[in-house]
């Protein structure tokens with residue numbers, strides 16, 4: 001099976017690196033093309049991938065085409081590939097935020113094309129991704145299963161109604177950035193009290209990693225876990241109340257509100 005990438009930016013690279021690490025297919029069976037040779041050729045050479053000469057070549061050669069270009073350009077690129085899509089009929093996977101299956105179908109001008117919309121996050125690069133998937137009504141179950149299997153090799157997946165994609169995009173697509181912000185904030189506080197930044201970051205990252213694993217494995221909800229850490233009259237409850245006074249939860253929800261509003265405006 002050949003997997004083609006149109007776009008070689010952060011998201012495409014994260015998926016390609018994940019596929020290489022998992023040895024999902026032979027590296028030469030991963031094809032890539034993007035707007036500038038200087039973006040995709042060195043990356044292809046470094047990882048042993050096949051650099052294609054055009055977007056059309058990707059569509060002609062690949063069984064699955066992953067479109068990972070800016071959302072604003074996604075539909076124009078699909079429209080420019082109508083002929084190749086109609087004659088080669090790969091499975092088309094779009095990761096673009098805010099671009100619907102109906103828009104992709106309409107711009108591909110192809111009634112028989114299998115189209116899957118995916119919302120991965122950058123953690124697919126290390127096999128710890130969280131990806132939502134939804135398929136067009138005409139996509140055969142076997143084609144959807146191929147795409148699902150690909151993303152399952154790179155972490156967890158969930159089927160999701162298309163109406164919930166903007167929410168998912170905020171909670172999983174964008175949220176690695178918000179988690180990094182929290183980790184950096186913890187580490188920066190450590191620096192304030194004299195720790196070396198590198199050591200403080202390692203301490204913060206491992207603490208967040210372990211806490212996330214605890215939430216995932218525990219039958220207790222996060223509030224219950226917070227109570228387990230908060231000794232009566234102790235330090236944690238003092239810290240929690242100070243964070244709440246500064247509006248941590250409101251700040252997070254406002255951030256998610258803004259993320260969803262921006263995606264809905266695309």
Ligand SMILES: NC(=O)C1=CN([C@@H]2O[C@H](COP(=O)(O)OP(=O)(O)OC[C@H]3O[C@@H](n4cnc5c(N)ncnc54)[C@H](OP(=O)(O)O)[C@@H]3O)[C@@H](O)[C@H]2O)C=CC1
Nearest residue numbers: 007008009010011034035036039068069070071096097173
């Ligand atoms: N970054 C993330 O964490 C996530 C991103 N996404 C989605 O992924 C998509 C890409 O985002 P991201 O990777 O961050 O963006 P980047 O800006 O990092 O990458 C965009 C890529 O698109 C390529 N490109 C632009 N125009 C064309 C064209 N006409 N033909 C071929 N390639 C083209 C660029 O090429 P070149 O490099 O050569 O200039 C670049 O490689 C977006 O739709 C976004 O919504 C979804 C989930 C998470």
Ligand SMILES: O=C(O)[C@@H]1CCC=N1
Nearest residue numbers: 097169170173174175
């Ligand atoms: O910032 C963005 O628009 C993309 C979508 C989800 C994560 N990154």
